[in-house]
Amino acid sequence: MSTPVLELSGISKTFGAVRALSDVDFQVAEGEVVALLGDNGAGKSTLVKVISGAHPADAGGVIRWDGRQVGINSPSDAQRLGIATIYQDLALCDNLDIVANLFLGNEKLHFPGTLDEVEMESRAMELLDSLSVRIPSLRVPVASLSGGQRQIIAIARSLLGQPRVVMLDEPTAALGVAQTAQVLDLIERLRDQGHGVVLISHNMADVRAVADRAVVLRLGRNAGDFPIAETSYEEIVAAITGAADNPVSRRSERTGSSALATEDK
Amino acid sequence: MTQQTPVSKASGEGGAAPAEPMRDPRLLTTVASPKGWLDALRRRLRGGELGPIPVIVGLLLIAVVFQSMNDRFLSPQNLSNLTVQIAAIGLMTTGVIMVLLLGEIDLSIGSVAGLSAAVLAVLAVKQGFPEWGAIAAAIGVGLLIGLVHGTVFAKLGVPAFVVTLAGLLGWQGVHLYLMGSDGTINTSPNGAIAMLTQTYFVPFMGWAIAAITVILYTISVFVVERSRRRARLPYKPPSEIVFRAALLSLPILGGVWVLNQYKGVPLAFLIFVGFVVVLDLVLRKTRYGRMVYAVGGNAEAARRAGINVDLIRISVFGIASTLAALGGIMLVSRNFAASVSTGGGAELMMAIAAAVIGGTSLFGGRGNAYSALLGGLVLGAITSGLLLLQMDTSVRFMITAAVLLIAVIIDAISRRGRKSHARGGA
Ligand SMILES: Nc1ncnc2c1ncn2[C@@H]1O[C@H](COP(=O)(O)OP(=O)(O)OP(=O)(O)O)[C@@H](O)[C@H]1O
Numbered sequence: 105m106s107t108p109v110l111e112l113s114g115i116s117k118t119f120g121a122v123r124a125l126s127d128v129d130f131q132v133a134e135g136e137v138v139a140l141l142g143d144n145g146a147g148k149s150t151l152v153k154v155i156s157g158a159h160p161a162d163a164g165g166v167i168r169w170d171g172r173q174v175g176i177n178s179p180s181d182a183q184r185l186g187i188a189t190i191y192q193d194l195a196l197c198d199n200l201d202i203v204a205n206l207f208l209g210n211e212k213l214h215f216p217g218t219l220d221e222v223e224m225e226s227r228a229m230e231l232l233d234s235l236s237v238r239i240p241s242l243r244v245p246v247a248s249l250s251g252g253q254r255q256i257i258a259i260a261r262s263l264l265g266q267p268r269v270v271m272l273d274e275p276t277a278a279l280g281v282a283q284t285a286q287v288l289d290l291i292e293r294l295r296d297q298g299h300g301v302v303l304i305s306h307n308m309a310d311v312r313a314v315a316d317r318a319v320v321l322r323l324g325r326n327a328g329d330f331p332i333a334e335t336s337y338e339e340i341v342a343a344i345t346g347a348a349d350n351p352v353s354r355r356s357e358r359t360g361s362s363a364l365a366t367e368d369k
Numbered sequence: 370m371t372q373q374t375p376v377s378k379a380s381g382e383g384g385a386a387p388a389e390p391m392r393d394p395r396l397l398t399t400v401a402s403p404k405g406w407l408d409a410l411r412r413r414l415r416g417g418e419l420g421p422i423p424v425i426v427g428l429l430l431i432a433v434v435f436q437s438m439n440d441r442f443l444s445p446q447n448l449s450n451l452t453v454q455i456a457a458i459g460l461m462t463t464g465v466i467m468v469l470l471l472g473e474i475d476l477s478i479g480s481v482a483g484l485s486a487a488v489l490a491v492l493a494v495k496q497g498f499p500e501w502g503a504i505a506a507a508i509g510v511g512l513l514i515g516l517v518h519g520t521v522f523a524k525l526g527v528p529a530f531v532v533t534l535a536g537l538l539g540w541q542g543v544h545l546y547l548m549g550s551d552g553t554i555n556t557s558p559n560g561a562i563a564m565l566t567q568t569y570f571v572p573f574m575g576w577a578i579a580a581i582t583v584i585l586y587t588i589s590v591f592v593v594e595r596s597r598r599r600a601r602l603p604y605k606p607p608s609e610i611v612f613r614a615a616l617l618s619l620p621i622l623g624g625v626w627v628l629n630q631y632k633g634v635p636l637a638f639l640i641f642v643g644f645v646v647v648l649d650l651v652l653r654k655t656r657y658g659r660m661v662y663a664v665g666g667n668a669e670a671a672r673r674a675g676i677n678v679d680l681i682r683i684s685v686f687g688i689a690s691t692l693a694a695l696g697g698i699m700l701v702s703r704n705f706a707a708s709v710s711t712g713g714g715a716e717l718m719m720a721i722a723a724a725v726i727g728g729t730s731l732f733g734g735r736g737n738a739y740s741a742l743l744g745g746l747v748l749g750a751i752t753s754g755l756l757l758l759q760m761d762t763s764v765r766f767m768i769t770a771a772v773l774l775i776a777v778i779i780d781a782i783s784r785r786g787r788k789s790h791a792r793g794g795a
């Protein structure tokens with residue numbers, strides 16, 4: 105692997121009495137797709153929020169960007185570095201239209217402070233066209249969009265700022281077949297353009313299709329870092345659940361591993 | 370999958386885009402003709418996007434009813450007085466709207482108006498300050514109070530309801546303290562303070578202001594639509610722009626015409642409308658306004674988008690209290706006096722009611738500055754009409770309550786068919 109753009113070490117995060125992350129290490133390089141895996145509540149979304157500045161980490165951890173130590177204490181810190189995030193709980197303003205949401209916090213301006221709606225709308229149109237997204241009108245409030253359309257808007261939003269690292273927290277969970285394929289294509293395109301991509305997904309088929317490396321979290325701790333091409337499905341599942349004897353393996357034994365064959369295509 | 374344009378490239382330059390990007394077949398387009406506009410209007414009405422239509426209909430209804438009961442209601446003199454009367458509470462409403470857009474409430478505006486009135490009168494009359502200085506000081510006090518409210522709310526996380534409830538009590542206390550043993554302090558009937566509500570523009574000035582407004586509006590829409598056409602975005606054809614300009618000039622020119630029959634356009638009304646227009650432009654056309662709507666719609670999303678949510682909140686409360694202070698100054702100007710009861714009556718309730726009647730949601734993120742003007746006109750017309758009929762405050766409160774309820778009910782019903790404005794998740 106080339107040198108990492110983003111490198112975290114010893115990251116912890118506590119919410120009240122809950123230690124969501126303890127002493128986690130993580131890194132992404134340019135042109136690399138890293139899958140972040142783990143069971144429900146393992147701390148994946150929390151790690152994403154630490155990196156994106158939405159929930160800054162506890163003191164003690166170290167974050168390096170291009171090898172230089174940086175602090176990420178707010179979403180704008182992360183944006184300035186070039187980190188774009190698609191949150192699991194979509195961060196859209198339902199009362200604003202699509203264009204306004206796409207450019208929120210990043211508005212194109214004419215004179216000091218005044219919005220350049222024309223520029224924003226045409227760029228939004230180009231961007232959505234390039235993602236093959238069809239939405240009847242860009243001037244409807246996002247509350248009226250379908251779940252998948254909202255997801256696409258959230259993804260498109262993160263791409264406007266020319267980020268170097270893109271993090272997608274379960275981007276395909278709400279998407280139809282065609283849109284899922286588009287998002288996977290998009291992830292590959294981002295990688296080919298030299299972006300670092302962090303993908304969280306519970307869908308192992310998606311992960312195997314696009315990821316180069318899988319980082320596994322379990323109960324808020326690192327539980328393994330595997331090159332996808334050389335690791336079997338069972339190994340990853342064992343890392344996620346923490347045991348070779350786990351619900352998934354028991355089930356596959358019972359059903360004659362047919363479950364695996366279909367899931368791990 | 371069908372298109373392989375790299376994302377960053379496509380978003381950086383438009384050259385590669387197909388000549389006429391295919392529109393979604395589900396998008397209904399408006400045909401540029403009176404029939405087309407009527408169809409579009411009908412579609413909007415059926416979709417529940419009523420906009421200002423119910424308020425305008427209500428206003429016309431009120432006018433017809435009162436005029437039929439007393440033919441002095443629509444007289445230029447009565448209408449002119451009405452516009453001066455609504456200026457004070459109208460300014461307070463304009464501030465409240467900003468706070469409502471955030472999804473918060475400011476209960477202190479009446480007390481702040483009262484305190485600003487007291488500061489004004491004490492400085493100008495008792496301390497012998499020049500009147501302009503006293504006005505500036507009163508506005509400054511309002512701004513300061515708002516910043517305090519906003520800071521306690523945003524930084525310490527105390528609900529705005531509680532912060533401003535404390536303000537409601539506390540600032541009224543300071544108000545009474547400043548007034549001391551005086552129940553009322555009379556201000557000069559011909560200084561700068563009195564001028565605010567006693568000045569009327571000569572007819573020519575009224576016409577000039579109206580004409581400039583309409584022309585500026587038309588030109589700016591024209592420029593925007595031309596650049597939209599150049600950018601190959603959906604745009605309004607010139608015929609529609611002219612139609613809209615005509616629609617806008619109807620109330621503006623009509624209003625000036627009526628007001629000119631009496632003393633001319635009142636300065637106080639112009640100040641109020643000026644603030645409404647400026648605030649509307651700020652809300653719709655500037656980055657700051659976009660941020661206000663964003664925080665009101667989803668504060669967490671706004672925060673994650675890098676918006677300084679605290680700063681927006683503090684500034685909005687600052688604006689609200691500043692406008693409340695201005696309202697207090699107008700109250701003094703109209704009564705030639707500040708009293709212990711200035712701003713302590715129905716002002717707060719009327720200001721919030723006007724905002725809601727005008728169409729601003731109490732739940733944040735939805736509404737516009739013009740609701741202050743429309744809501745203020747509705748409440749002002751009711752007050753003025755009942756005064757002409759010599760009904761007293763009890764009736765006024767009951768009727769105002771009914772109108773407020775009707776406004777909210779219409780909004781609730783129209784919103785059922787309008788998921789597009791619903792708040793909350795998909
Ligand atoms: N804002 C918060 N306040 C308190 N606890 C939190 C908060 N956010 C997350 N947690 C806790 O941190 C732990 C990790 O949550 P996280 O959302 O990171 O899980 P996840 O790995 O993304 O799970 P999933 O696959 O279900 O999305 C959970 O125990 C959760 O309850």
Ligand SMILES: [Mg+2]
Nearest residue numbers: 148149150192
């Ligand atoms: Mg999660």
